[in-house]
Structure formats: C-alpha cells, structure tokens
Amino acid sequence: MKRRATAEPADRAAAILQGFDVAGFRCRLVDWFRHQQRDLPWRRDRDPYKIWVSEVMLQQTRVETALPYFLRFVERFPTVEALAAAEEADVLKLWEGLGYYSRARNLLRGARQVMEEFGGVLPDDPEELARIKGIGPYTAGAILSIAYGRPVPAVDGNVLRVLSRLLLVEEDVQKPGTRRLFTQLAAALVCPDDPSAFNQGLMELGALVCTPRAPKCLLCPVREDCRAYAAGRERELPAKGKRKAIPTVDMVAAVVWRGAAVYVYRRPEGGLLGGLWAFPDGERRADEAWEAAAARILRERYGLAVAVSGPLLDVVHTFSHCRWNLRVFQCAWVAGDGAAPDGRWVEVDKLDELAFPASHKKIVAALDGETVSARRGALR
DNA sequence: CAACCGTGGCT
DNA sequence: TAGCCAAGGTT
Secondary structure, eight states, X not given: OOOOSSOOHHHHHHHHTTTOOHHHHHHHHHHHHHHHOOOOGGGSOOXXXXXXXXXXXXXXXXXXXXXXXXXXXXXXXXXXXXXXTSOHHHHHHHHTTSOOTHHHHHHHHHHHHHHHHXXXXXXXXXXXXXXXXXXXXXXXXXXXXXXXXXXXXOOOHHHHHHHHHHTTOOSOTTSHHHHHHHHHXXXXXXXXXXXXXXXXXXXXXXXXXXXXXXXXXGGOTTXXXXXXXXXXXXXXXXXXXXXXXXXXXXXXEEEEEETTEEEEEEOOTTSTTTTOEEOSEEEOOXXXXXXHHHHHHHHHHHOOEEEEEEEEEEEEEEOSSOEEEEEEEEEEEEEOOOOOTTEEEEEGGGGGGSOOOHHHHHHHHHHHHHHHHHHHHHHO
C-alpha cells in the first residue's frame, strides 16, 4: 500500500483535535446560541422548505439583505408545491436585485425535482439531497442538521473563519483541499445532541462575535477554547490568498424608442445575469467612438437601424469578477423589428413587470425620471 | 482546480 | 478610494 507524503485530511483532523476539549466546547457554544441567537424568520419553525429557501438566499449574501426577499418569497410561494408550479419569470422578479440569479433558477428546478422525484418532500438523505440542483455540500449539511437534526457538518465562510482561529489552522481557507480538512474537523466537533444548534451556533458566532476584522474576543463564549486567542493571533486568521484584479470592460447600451415602447431582450441562461431582461448592449471596441459602437451593436446583434440621439446616463457597475463602464444612449428607431432570440418591444410603464439586473434597473429608473420631467414640462 | 456568477455595505 | 467582505454552487 502506498503512503502519501502529506497526511489525509482525516488523520490531520485527528491530530489537530488532540488535546481539544470537544465536549466542553460543544456545551459552551450550544448554550450561548440558545440564549443569544437572533430572532430570524427562518428560525421560527423547522419547515425544510423554508430552511432550504433561506439557505439558498443566504449564499454569499448578508442576513439583512436576504431578509425582505425571504419574507416576500415564502409569502408568495409557501410550499414546494407552490414554487414548483411557478413561472420562472415570476421567481426571477422576486429575486430581482439579490444577485447570483442561477440560484433562483436552480431553486425552481429543484422544487420541480422534489415534486417529481420525492413526492414534494425534501429528502433527509445526504446523497439524495446532493442530487438536487443548487444544493451543494454546505446547503445539504445545513438542511440535514437544521431541518432534520442529523449530526452532519455544515461548513460555510463563518465556520472556516471560526474553526481556523479556534484550532489555529493556518492553511489558505480558499483552497478546496483545505475545505475538506475543515469538513472533517466540523464533522468531529458537531454536537450529536443538537446538531442544529451547534451548526447554527458556529455560524452565529462567526456573524456576531468571531467577525473577520475586529473579533469581539472579550465577548466570546468559547474564548477559553480558542488557540488563536491564546497565541494572540486571531487577527491573522483565516489565511487567504490575494484576490486577482478584475478586468474593466467598456459597454454601451441603448434605449431604442418606437412610439411608447422600447426594445429589451432576455439574457440567455448560463451566462452573466442569465434569465434577466436588459436593454440591448455590447462591448465597445478599442478606439471605437461610443456612439458608433452603439449603432454598430444595435445593427449587428439586434437587427435594429437607429439614429443615436445622445447619452442618457453612465453606469459604473462592479460584479464579482469584472467591471462595466456602461454608457447608455437614447435612440430613435429607424428600421428592423429586432433580431435578439428573446427580444420584445415593451411599453415603458410595463418595464416594471420584468426582472432587470441592478445596472439596467438604473436605466429604467432614468426613464421614469424622463417621463416625469416630460410631463412636468407639458404642464407648464 | 480555478474561473465564473451579483450586489451593497463597510473601512 | 479601492479593496474586502457576506449562511456557495456549478462547470
């Protein structure tokens, strides 16, 4: 049998936990969580569906941001069955502004999958859960432990931070290999008596006390367990590699007027902002004039001949992995019905029925302003 | 494995 | 200001 140069995660986890007071740590954490947890709507009951929705919304998203979306979503779609019967357009409209829109599409697909394959009930089996679109290792662990009381780990960013400090683990937490180590550690630590309180306690501690920049160690219920605190090194952890610089792209978009209607298209699934509506847009070429770029893109990509009348606004929008310098032009329609696969002429007052990304939502808002000022002008 | 996929708030 | 950060998943 061949032996690896580096220890397996399971062996390393066991070595790291040598001398750690597992039982005492569990008690202190769970006790703290029971008394100090925030009153959040998804903690009101253990409905697996609501836990699922909340966990998906909370992926890479702050509690305060997700909260109003969650309330609207479960009000409109209270059950898996209700969601499974929904139109994707309605789901995306409820998700508008929350970002990472594949989450919404996957949640809808997942709900339909649960109706067809699992009789409308989210399975409590790890391997079956993992087959559902949009449910990865963390979300599966969260649903299993919180909704079904199963003693499995749920490793999110909070848990990586808390455990890296607690156990003084110095590996780069962004590497997939390190993630496996922390999953082993969390699996060994999880409290069999109350996996829900333990896993949520770990995350709540990370959110409220063991925060990224200025951890509140003096308020920490498990300070006596913390190796980083003992070493005075809590601010050095977790270790993370540097982020790559993100590229900037010059973009043009156009508001093409044809009577009271403007042209919009639905972005293809799978790409950036997939499934959302947008004004016709495209990349400006190097050394190309902005207005010329607008005319060229409308002609080539959207089959529209227009007269570019002037800039409406500039939008600078930063995504997670790229940045747009977006210049928006108003245009008068000349010819062409529009050739985008999912293009439509929509009256301006009906634009609110469609889901737009934040960057193009600003264009819609600018048009509302235009309408208002035009009406004001007409009244004078 | 590394790149892709949003958004808003904070320092 | 520019960068960092937040209950990740998919390809």
